[in-house]
Amino acid sequence: MAFPQPLVLPPGIEASRFEAYLKAVTEVVGAENVTVIHSEDVLTKESYLDPSKAHDMFHVFDKDYFIASAVVAPRKVTEVQAVMRLCNEFKVPVWPFSIGRNVGYGGAAPRVPGSIGLDMGRNMNKVLEVSEQNAYCLLEPGVSYTDLYNYLVEKKLNDKLWVDVPDLGGGSVLGNCMERGVGYTPYGDHFMMHCGMEIVLPNGELVRTGMGAMPNPSASSSDGTIDEQPGNRCWQLFNYGFGPYHDGIFTQSNYGVVVKMGMWLMPNPGGYQPYLITFEKDSDLPQIVEIIRQLRLAMVLMNVPSIRHILLDAAVLGDKKSYKNVDRPLTEEELVEIQNQLGLGRWNFYGALYGPEIMRNAQWEVIKGAFGQIPGSKFFWPEEGKQSPGVLDIRAKTLAGIPTTDELKWVDWLPNGSHLFFSPISEITGDAANLQYSITKKRVLDAGFDFIGTFTIGMREMHHIVCLVFDRKSPEQREKMHKLIRTLIDDCAAHGWGEYRTHLALMDQIADTYSWNDHALLKFSEKLKDAIDPNGILAPGKNGVWPASYNKEQWRL
Numbered sequence: 001m002a003f004p005q006p007l008v009l010p011p012g013i014e015a016s017r018f019e020a021y022l023k024a025v026t027e028v029v030g031a032e033n034v035t036v037i038h039s040e041d042v043l044t045k046e047s048y049l050d051p052s053k054a055h056d057m058f059h060v061f062d063k064d065y066f067i068a069s070a071v072v073a074p075r076k077v078t079e080v081q082a083v084m085r086l087c088n089e090f091k092v093p094v095w096p097f098s099i100g101r102n103v104g105y106g107g108a109a110p111r112v113p114g115s116i117g118l119d120m121g122r123n124m125n126k127v128l129e130v131s132e133q134n135a136y137c138l139l140e141p142g143v144s145y146t147d148l149y150n151y152l153v154e155k156k157l158n159d160k161l162w163v164d165v166p167d168l169g170g171g172s173v174l175g176n177c178m179e180r181g182v183g184y185t186p187y188g189d190h191f192m193m194h195c196g197m198e199i200v201l202p203n204g205e206l207v208r209t210g211m212g213a214m215p216n217p218s219a220s221s222s223d224g225t226i227d228e229q230p231g232n233r234c235w236q237l238f239n240y241g242f243g244p245y246h247d248g249i250f251t252q253s254n255y256g257v258v259v260k261m262g263m264w265l266m267p268n269p270g271g272y273q274p275y276l277i278t279f280e281k282d283s284d285l286p287q288i289v290e291i292i293r294q295l296r297l298a299m300v301l302m303n304v305p306s307i308r309h310i311l312l313d314a315a316v317l318g319d320k321k322s323y324k325n326v327d328r329p330l331t332e333e334e335l336v337e338i339q340n341q342l343g344l345g346r347w348n349f350y351g352a353l354y355g356p357e358i359m360r361n362a363q364w365e366v367i368k369g370a371f372g373q374i375p376g377s378k379f380f381w382p383e384e385g386k387q388s389p390g391v392l393d394i395r396a397k398t399l400a401g402i403p404t405t406d407e408l409k410w411v412d413w414l415p416n417g418s419h420l421f422f423s424p425i426s427e428i429t430g431d432a433a434n435l436q437y438s439i440t441k442k443r444v445l446d447a448g449f450d451f452i453g454t455f456t457i458g459m460r461e462m463h464h465i466v467c468l469v470f471d472r473k474s475p476e477q478r479e480k481m482h483k484l485i486r487t488l489i490d491d492c493a494a495h496g497w498g499e500y501r502t503h504l505a506l507m508d509q510i511a512d513t514y515s516w517n518d519h520a521l522l523k524f525s526e527k528l529k530d531a532i533d534p535n536g537i538l539a540p541g542k543n544g545v546w547p548a549s550y551n552k553e554q555w556r557l
């Protein structure tokens, strides 16, 4: 079988050698599961709803920089193992992804151009188990939030078990957890709520973590291959098992390909009330954050609430030109006009109450009493048959774990809308929020863009998510945006704020900011990398961790 020449070969691999690799990998997964990325015509996808598996659709560099040489989609665990062994034999780098949406962070694209894209979701997309009694599920990589939700609806379990979804429902449940993504119900910290993994190591070996390392006594050789054996009864019930706890090192890393993951589901809390509180003034932010910290730590706020800047909501409801036909950042007065037009505040706080009515009423009294101290604050609940202000109707679904893709719209704020996420972590204090907001806002406005962002509040910290929207077809805007985000990383690092996750182009810079004691942690990560992946084939450069076989200075962007 003849294969077309890819646009980009893996580094150091000649065309004939690559062809031999393709031949071998085709024998493993079948011809229909190998796609060579041989022409720009394969790189035409631009929509979240039909994502590219080969390049970053929201590219900040040229479209054909971060691209795969070929995309390979294994059908089962034994094939993943075989592909890893072949990658070692041919020294071909391989970049796993589950669905490959990962918007704002690089999509399905690999860090090293010409890597094989390992499409874990195309064929391996089953809900393997749902336990109603113990409220968990066991999933393959290709199960999206929407798939899981639909599965529960189909099995008439959605009234009993809730999913926790991020803003967009099209991503993989497993993939999002791998990146330590967040959602908005009380189960919003996805890594905290996962339980048990099955992982193919870079050399093709298979491990189960936590209680999964203990065999299930009822498993037998007639179960099929080892990955098909039923797991230990407590695999999805207790995360830590015995001995060193490893799950964390497989997230945001390049130490393994995760092929199964357990996830806890939230039992229906017995009642639910989403709400919106609007705050008029830009300067209300510190007081809002101070109140949130107290209520969140005391668990009066049970879920992951978010404080959204007016333009994030405005962008979901219309593009920039629909408000003001200008090519400069909107002014303070124009923001006030938009607030008035939409009946929103400068800051809009979306939350929800969970539990029986008596509990919700008590919480609501406390919440109203606390936020009511801020002059101009207004309180809203969705009303039957009426359109709610802002994005409350959308958030009402998200906060109840019903996946949507409605929030996709903010990316169309500008024509050919594309975005990068800048996501520093900070303490939950008014001062920190204020300082972060003023630093980022000034830089964003100086670069000629609008500030669009949200603060998402975890157990003890805030993820400040700045949505850097640009026109991907404008080389000038791409360059400006790239420069802007690099500056923001340095600005925040100077204050001791680091990012929780990032785009491919920025992984090295951010890894460098985590530099305590002469980069001791990064050195440890590299040591681990070389020990378990001596050929450096699995996702080299992921989150700044390079194997010894790469000269990382040469690969720095």
Ligand code: ADP
Pocket (backbone or CB within 6 Å): 096, 097, 098, 099, 100, 101, 102, 103, 107, 108, 120, 141, 170, 171, 172, 173, 174, 175, 176, 178, 179, 256, 257, 258, 259, 542
């Ligand atoms: P999304 O859920 O948004 O579609 P992806 O599937 O693109 O996200 O996954 C995001 C990132 O998480 C990938 O680029 C990869 O680094 C990591 N990842 C996802 N799935 C796996 C997996 N099965 N094994 C190892 N890493 C994974």
